Every structure is written in structure tokens, then in C-alpha cells.
Amino acid sequence: MAIAERPFITQVYPLGGRMGTRTSAAIDGWNLPNKRLFLATPAGISGIQQTALRRKDKLSNEVSYAVDTLPEFRETESNDTPQKSQQIELPHIINGTINRPGDVDVFQFTGRAGNELVAEVCARRLGSPLDSLLRLTDASGQLLEWNDDHEDKESGLLTHHADSYLRARLPEDGVYYVHLADSQRHGGEAYGYRLRLGAPRPDYALRLTPSSISVRAGGTALVTVHAVRKDGFDGQIEVVLRNAPEGFALSGARIPAGRDQVRMTLTAPQTPLDKPVALQLEGRTRIGGRTLTRPVMPAEDMMQAFSYRHLTPSQELMVMTIGGKRAGPPIEVVGQDPVRIPAGGTAEVRIRTPAHRMQRELKFELRDPPKGVTLQDATMTAQGLTLLLQAEPSAAQGGVADNLIVEVFTESPARRQNPDGQKKVRVPLGVLPAIPVEIAQR
Structure with a gap:
């Protein structure tokens, strides 16, 4: 304070x-x-x-x-009804104010059948008290689409997502109206807004959690990359390291089409770092024949009131190595393409591992795998580790593309009796590099 x-x-x-x-x-x-x-x-x-x-x-x-980047103009009163509506050409951003309680701002445009319209209010995200309500009607007054609140995961700790967003396909050629009001019928000079009207502009933003990582030299850490998809974009996104120190590597570095988040792994250099380093990542995809690159912003996944979750941005993604010993050769998944597992069938994954790192009696387990995907066997040989994965026949319904996270652990005799009667305790050793998989119908 x-x-x-x-x-x-x-x-x-x-x-x-x-x-x-x-x-x-x-x-x-x-x-x-x-x-x-x-x-x-x-x-x-x-x-x-x-x-x-x-x-x-x-x-x-x-x-x-x-x-x-869109052209802008300011709303002019009085435009409270379709008869007094303000005519606009698409696309535009309108700067306006719901300047009194009960005020409604109405905008008129001419559309063609089959065209998509996006109407988005930006007000509460900019500090305005407006709790917007958007309605789209045709020339006869029939309601075609409406929206009150729309969650924007880029908004960090914003607790009330009061800005409105709607996307609609126009049914016929003709005149249409967009009505903007305060859902509580409040208003005043402080109730400003920006209203975007136009065709969809597919885009995305990326967040990575957690924003600070401690890992042993040569070890692998689990991260989650969240995709905030905009205006209907649902394509695959590749994630890459930017100008990272030598030895860092990402595994499973792609967000499959339609997914809002995916777990990946970050492997540290074999040589311990002298001090923490700040890493930068970026996403890449193709939209409309061009490559669209966006930064990956570090964030923390925070909970509010035991229910709501927020991706709160951090300034940097900081990574440090613990332990002062140089690690041996890295553990790597053999092959770059996703492993295809037929629904109702099995597939093998080979992991290249140094022999000395697999001398102990290790156990392997999938952490939160896609429904219907299981690890049937893990075999260690002189060439490395072979995992046998199985997918139930129902696992491919709707298509599944994900990364598998394999936990590595040992079991040691318990020093004292556990409440559940177990005689051994689990000793976690970390995770393997993420394994990209796709479940396909036979």
C-alpha cells in the first residue's frame, strides 16, 4: 500500500x-x-x-x-436503437462509452451470406468498469448470437472476465446490427470500451509453466505449454528454444491441432551451469500461407479461492542445475516422428540410454496418460530401454495426439510400517524425455 x-x-x-x-x-x-x-x-x-x-x-x-492495426473511429450519440444506429464499414475498431445507465450503442453494417463476423469488446481488461453485453441481430430484429462474459487466459489475475466476444456466420446478404450495453444497466463517463468488428483474425498466444526450474545436469524437467487460441485458430503449433545455451533440448515440442495445452520436457546440459540462466522459447505455425511466430511467455499456474485458476505472467523463465557433477551421455528418444499406436494394438519406443545410468533396478510408469493408453512392459538391454505401449480400441475415438510422460523410480524397504501396510517406499528419480504419440484407427 x-x-x-x-x-x-x-x-x-x-x-x-x-x-x-x-x-x-x-x-x-x-x-x-x-x-x-x-x-x-x-x-x-x-x-x-x-x-x-x-x-x-x-x-x-x-x-x-x-x-x-485496424482502422479506428469514435462512437457518436445518439445511437441507442437500430433506427438511430451508427453505420460502419468492416473491419473497424470503435472507441466508445456507455455514458449513462441503460445506454445501448447500436452499430449497423452490411454483410454477405456465409461471411464470419467477430465482435470483441475490450474494456474490463483495460480498467473500465463496463460489464459488457453483446447482441447480434438481423434487419428484422431476430437475435442471431449473443455473449456476456468471455474468459481471456492472457489476462493473468483478472478475476471477472467481463468483456464480451462472439463469432457468428451470417445467414444471408443484408443489414445487421451489433448492440453493446452494460449487462447490469450501469453507465457513466468511465465506462469506456473498444469494440472490434470484422472477419476473424486467427492467432494464438503461449504460456509456459512453471517459470522457474531446478534440474540436475543432464536431467529432464516437466513443463506445460498452454495455447490461448484466438478467432477459431486450431492448428498445430511447434515450440522451439531461442538462442539457448548449448546442451538444452526440448522433447515433445509441439501442441497438436485443437489442443489448449500439452506437457513437454526440457533437458539440461550435461555440464553443470555456473549460475541460473534465462531461457526464451517461441511458437511457430502456418496460418493463411504465412508463418506466424509468437513468444512463449513464462507464467505460474495459480489457484484463487480453491477453484479459479490463473496463468500469471512472470518476467523470465529461469533454469538452474543442481549438483556439481557432469552427467554422462544424454537419454534420448530414438526417432523424431510421433509414435503411432494403432487402436487396439501396441507399439514399441526405443530410448537411447547410457548403460551405467540403468544399472539399478528401475521401474517405469506413465504419468496421467491419455485415456486408454497404458505401458505394458519396459525392457533394458545393452542398446538402451524399450517401452511397449498399448492403446485400447476406444482410445482413438475423436483422434488422440499427445505426449507421454514416463516417470522413473525405484523402491526401497520402508524403515517403518506405513499406514497402508506397504513394505516399500517409492523413490522418484525424474522423468524421461517426452514421447510424442498418435493413436490411429487400424
């Missing part, structure tokens, strides 16, 4: 600007030296940004604003 006679901003309008266009916002609050705030919108920077107002040696609270 800070108590001071510092500038404090309570509202901003507009809540953003077009990339490369000089944008100045009107602001209100306390102890403000002026009522304008410059919003930086340089080329190459988009999405939600933060800024603050300086008053001599004092800095105001940070406020959020959005930068986009």
Missing part, C-alpha cells in the same frame, strides 16, 4: 489507438497536472500496453491501453 499526494488516474478515453498513429487520451482522476495522456503506439507494438503520467518527480498509477 502507498499513501502519497501523487497523480492518480481513474479513467481514460479512448482506451487505445491504431499502431503508428499518434494518440492522445483524455484522463480524469486526482492530482493530475493536465487532462491529456500520450499513448505510445509505435510500429511493431500491438496488444495491451501500460503507461503512466509523470508529475515532476512523481509518477501516477499505471493504466492499460490497447494498440491494434
Whole structure:
């Protein structure tokens, strides 16, 4: 908590600007030296940004604003009904305000049969109190689609996902109306919004958990990469290391089509690190004939009130090695392609392992595998480790593409009687590199 006679901003309008266009916002609050705030919108920077107002040696609270590439204009009153609606051309971003309780802003556009429309409100994510409600109607007033709240997993600790989002395919040529209001019928000068109207813009964002990793030299750590898919994008995403120190390796480094998250593994160099290092990863995919690259942002998977989960961004992905000994040759999955397991059948996976690392009596177990996939056998030979995987006949219903995580452990005699009567205790040794698999119909 800070108590001071510092500038404090309570509202901003507009809540953003077009990339490369000089944008100045009107602001209100306390102890403000002026009522304008410059919003930086340089080329190459988009999405939600933060800024603050300086008053001599004092800095105001940070406020959020959005930068986009689409053309923009401002809503004009009175546009409360379809008869008074504001006509627009698609695509556009509209900066507006639900400026009084019960206010409704209505926008009119002409669409063609079969075209898809996306309408997205960005308000609460930018600090506006607006709890938006979106409705799409045709010329006769028939409701075609509506939305109140839409969860945005990029929003960190935002506890009320009050911004609306809808995507709809237009049934026929003609005039359509988008109605925007506050779902609680509140309003006022602070109830600003940005409304995006246009065709879908398929995109994605990536988060990786956890954001700090400790692993032995040459060891393998489990991570989860979350995909925030946008405007209907459901393609496969490749994940790669960027300019990582020599010796780091990702296994299972792809998010299959349609998946929102997948577990991968990160293997550390054989030589211990002198100090923790910051790693960078990025995702790559093809959309509309071009490669779309996005950074993988480190995050922590945090729970609120024993129910809600948030991917809270961290500044860096930090990795450190523990133990001072150099490891032997790495453990590697033989082959780069996903292992295809026929539904109702089996498949073998070979793991290249140094013989001295497999001298103990080791046990292997799948951690949270896809339903119907089991590990039937694990055989150690002079060439390495062979795993026999099996898929039940029902495992391929709807298609399955995932990474298998294999835990390695030993069992030691228990020093004292366990409550469950077990005479041995499990000693975890880590995980093998992730094994990409696909379940296919015979």
C-alpha cells in the first residue's frame, strides 16, 4: 500500500489507438497536472500496453491501453436503437462509452451470406468498469448470437472476465446490427470500451509453466505449454528454444491441432551451469500461407479461492542445475516422428540410454496418460530401454495426439510400517524425455 499526494488516474478515453498513429487520451482522476495522456503506439507494438503520467518527480498509477492495426473511429450519440444506429464499414475498431445507465450503442453494417463476423469488446481488461453485453441481430430484429462474459487466459489475475466476444456466420446478404450495453444497466463517463468488428483474425498466444526450474545436469524437467487460441485458430503449433545455451533440448515440442495445452520436457546440459540462466522459447505455425511466430511467455499456474485458476505472467523463465557433477551421455528418444499406436494394438519406443545410468533396478510408469493408453512392459538391454505401449480400441475415438510422460523410480524397504501396510517406499528419480504419440484407427 502507498499513501502519497501523487497523480492518480481513474479513467481514460479512448482506451487505445491504431499502431503508428499518434494518440492522445483524455484522463480524469486526482492530482493530475493536465487532462491529456500520450499513448505510445509505435510500429511493431500491438496488444495491451501500460503507461503512466509523470508529475515532476512523481509518477501516477499505471493504466492499460490497447494498440491494434485496424482502422479506428469514435462512437457518436445518439445511437441507442437500430433506427438511430451508427453505420460502419468492416473491419473497424470503435472507441466508445456507455455514458449513462441503460445506454445501448447500436452499430449497423452490411454483410454477405456465409461471411464470419467477430465482435470483441475490450474494456474490463483495460480498467473500465463496463460489464459488457453483446447482441447480434438481423434487419428484422431476430437475435442471431449473443455473449456476456468471455474468459481471456492472457489476462493473468483478472478475476471477472467481463468483456464480451462472439463469432457468428451470417445467414444471408443484408443489414445487421451489433448492440453493446452494460449487462447490469450501469453507465457513466468511465465506462469506456473498444469494440472490434470484422472477419476473424486467427492467432494464438503461449504460456509456459512453471517459470522457474531446478534440474540436475543432464536431467529432464516437466513443463506445460498452454495455447490461448484466438478467432477459431486450431492448428498445430511447434515450440522451439531461442538462442539457448548449448546442451538444452526440448522433447515433445509441439501442441497438436485443437489442443489448449500439452506437457513437454526440457533437458539440461550435461555440464553443470555456473549460475541460473534465462531461457526464451517461441511458437511457430502456418496460418493463411504465412508463418506466424509468437513468444512463449513464462507464467505460474495459480489457484484463487480453491477453484479459479490463473496463468500469471512472470518476467523470465529461469533454469538452474543442481549438483556439481557432469552427467554422462544424454537419454534420448530414438526417432523424431510421433509414435503411432494403432487402436487396439501396441507399439514399441526405443530410448537411447547410457548403460551405467540403468544399472539399478528401475521401474517405469506413465504419468496421467491419455485415456486408454497404458505401458505394458519396459525392457533394458545393452542398446538402451524399450517401452511397449498399448492403446485400447476406444482410445482413438475423436483422434488422440499427445505426449507421454514416463516417470522413473525405484523402491526401497520402508524403515517403518506405513499406514497402508506397504513394505516399500517409492523413490522418484525424474522423468524421461517426452514421447510424442498418435493413436490411429487400424
